[in-house]
Amino acid sequence: MSSGMKYVQIEPLEDIAIVRINRPEALNAMNSDVIAELSRAIEIVGVDEGIKVVIITGNGEKAFCAGADIAFMVNIDPIKAEKYASAAQSVLNKIEKMEKPVIAAINGYALGGGCELALVCDIRIAVNTAKIGQPEVTIGIPPGWGGTQRLVRIVGPAKAKELIFTGSMITAEEAHEIGLVNKVVKLEDLTSGSAAQVNSGRDQTSSSSDKSKTSSEVAKTLNKKLIEDCILFAKEITKNSINAVKTSKMLINKGMDVDIDAGLRLEIYGWALCFAHADRQKMMSDFLNKGRK
Ligand code: CO8
Numbered sequence: 138m139s140s141g142m143k144y145v146q147i148e149p150l151e152d153i154a155i156v157r158i159n160r161p162e163a164l165n166a167m168n169s170d171v172i173a174e175l176s177r178a179i180e181i182v183g184v185d186e187g188i189k190v191v192i193i194t195g196n197g198e199k200a201f202c203a204g205a206d207i208a209f210m211v212n213i214d215p216i217k218a219e220k221y222a223s224a225a226q227s228v229l230n231k232i233e234k235m236e237k238p239v240i241a242a243i244n245g246y247a248l249g250g251g252c253e254l255a256l257v258c259d260i261r262i263a264v265n266t267a268k269i270g271q272p273e274v275t276i277g278i279p280p281g282w283g284g285t286q287r288l289v290r291i292v293g294p295a296k297a298k299e300l301i302f303t304g305s306m307i308t309a310e311e312a313h314e315i316g317l318v319n320k321v322v323k324l325e326d327l328t329s330g331s332a333a334q335v336n337s338g339r340d341q342t343s344s345s346s347d348k349s350k351t352s353s354e355v356a357k358t359l360n361k362k363l364i365e366d367c368i369l370f371a372k373e374i375t376k377n378s379i380n381a382v383k384t385s386k387m388l389i390n391k392g393m394d395v396d397i398d399a400g401l402r403l404e405i406y407g408w409a410l411c412f413a414h415a416d417r418q419k420m421m422s423d424f425l426n427k428g429r430k
Contacts, residue, residue, distance in 0.1 A: 140181065140350060144176040146196070147181060152189040153365065153371045154182045154408070155242075158420035167225065167250055176228040183235050183403040189379045190371040191235065193258060194242035194364065201267065205250025207276065222281045225250060229283055233390070238374055238385040242367040243267045243318070243361050249304065253282040256291060259386060263309035264363050267324035270306035275289035277377075282338070290393065292317050322363045322369070324355065376380040378416035384408075 140147045148155040156228040167175070182191050193203040205225070213221065232239055232254075241247075241255040241264035248270050255261050255269070263269070271284045279285060280301060289297040292315045302308065312318040374382055375376050384407045392400035411417050 140174075140178060142174040142177065145178045147178050149188065150368065151312065152187060152375050153192065154185070154188045155194060156182060157191045157194050157196050159196040159204055161195070161199065163206065163208075164200035164246060165197070165251070166202035166203045166206045167254075168171040168209050169221065169224065170222050171206075172228055176224075176231060178232050179228065179235065183231070183237070184412045189375045191237060191238055191239045192242050192364070192367045192371060193232070193239060193254070194244055194367075195375050198245060198353065198360050200246040200251070201243045202248075202254050203246050204250030204253075204272075205253045205282070210278075217287075218281075224300060229253060229257045231410040236386065237379070238267070238371075238382060238386060240367050240371060242363050243309070244363055246306075248275050249280065250282045253280060253284045253287065254395045256283060256287040260370065261318045262320045262322060262363065262367050263310075263318045264359050265309050266359065267309040267312075267323050268306040269309065269312045270304065271301045271316065272304040272306065274301065275304040279412065288317075300329075320366070322366050324359055324362060378411075378414070378420055381411055384411055 144158065144160050146155075146157040146159050149156065158171060158175065159168070160168075160171055160395070161164065163221050165171075179191075182188050200272075205221070210218070210221070238260065239258040240260045240262060243255055243260035243261060244267065245264070246268050247263070248268070249272055252269055252271055271280050271288065273280050273284070282302065288300065291297075294302075296411050307315075307317075309318055309321045313321050318323075388400075388404050388407045391403060395403070
């Protein structure tokens with residue numbers, strides 16, 4: 138699918154679409170153009186009835202997204218900062234509110250706004266070499282694209298505060314342990330030494346060119362496996378009633394912000410409404426007729 142965009146690519150794969158942030162020279166950091174194009178891409182895949190699941194990732198082997206564009210932020214005033222944060226929050230809200238499920242394929246650094254982008258996705262799958270964090274305080278600002286709100290809802294206040302107050306990065310495995318990442322993808326034969334090189338940023342300057350070639354090939358293979366695993370995960374979803382999946386997403390997201398009684402009442406209505414959809418009749422009948430002549 139040619140979107141005519143410079144910083145965001147849309148790659149349809151039957152009923153799954155990959156949305157790829159394409160600014161690897163700045164580790165896919167989101168400047169205003171990236172934000173605007175991401176917003177457009179989300180609108181395109183959001184209304185496309187043929188697309189059931191969306192995968193968001195970053196171009197290259199090094200970064201999912203290194204966050205907001207520090208080169209832009211260094212000289213802006215509070216008025217521009219408010220506009221910048223609002224534009225970014227608006228696209229992140231759009232992703233979170235998209236009816237269809239969204240998977241973040243974390244192929245490397247997911248920092249600051251990059252972590253916040255991953256937080257609005259429903260599922261996060263990361264390569265084992267990925268580094269995740271909210272380093273905003275190390276450059277004089279708090280998280281501003283939802284980090285103080287969404288991270289706490291996913292990992293709880295203690296871990297969220299630890300990550301935000303220290304600004305330190307954690308590994309994909311650590312992120313998995315605290316429930317920030319659903320799944321970690323690794324190559325069985327990837328040694329810890331070469332894994333460290335993949336995201337060290339130093340692989341191209343290694344004293345041994347053979348070693349750096351191997352490292353970059355490993356990173357490419359790992360990235361390919363990540364996308365394949367995300368597609369397999371997406372297919373686990375698309376084999377089900379997408380209407381029921383979308384309703385479940387809405388119930389979970391809306392339910393988290395209301396009291397339990399309101400959430401349960403909402404669940405009854407969402408559940409009952411699915412009885413109007415053809416999927417329910419067909420899938421229940423298929424189940425009952427299975428094995429019966
Ligand atoms: N913005 C702009 N450029 C970036 C960014 C970024 N966030 N991250 C990396 N780059 C650029 C570098 O400047 C460099 O450019 P160049 O080659 O022209 O010098 C290129 O990408 C490669 O980066 P490095 O050379 O630094 O690569 P390393 O492998 O040495 O290091 C790191 C990789 C550790 C990821 C490092 O680049 C880094 O720490 N980046 C910054 C990460 C960060 O702090 N992100 C948070 C930004 S703040 C944010 O997201 C807040 C969101 C809410 C704000 C709301 C306010 C309005």
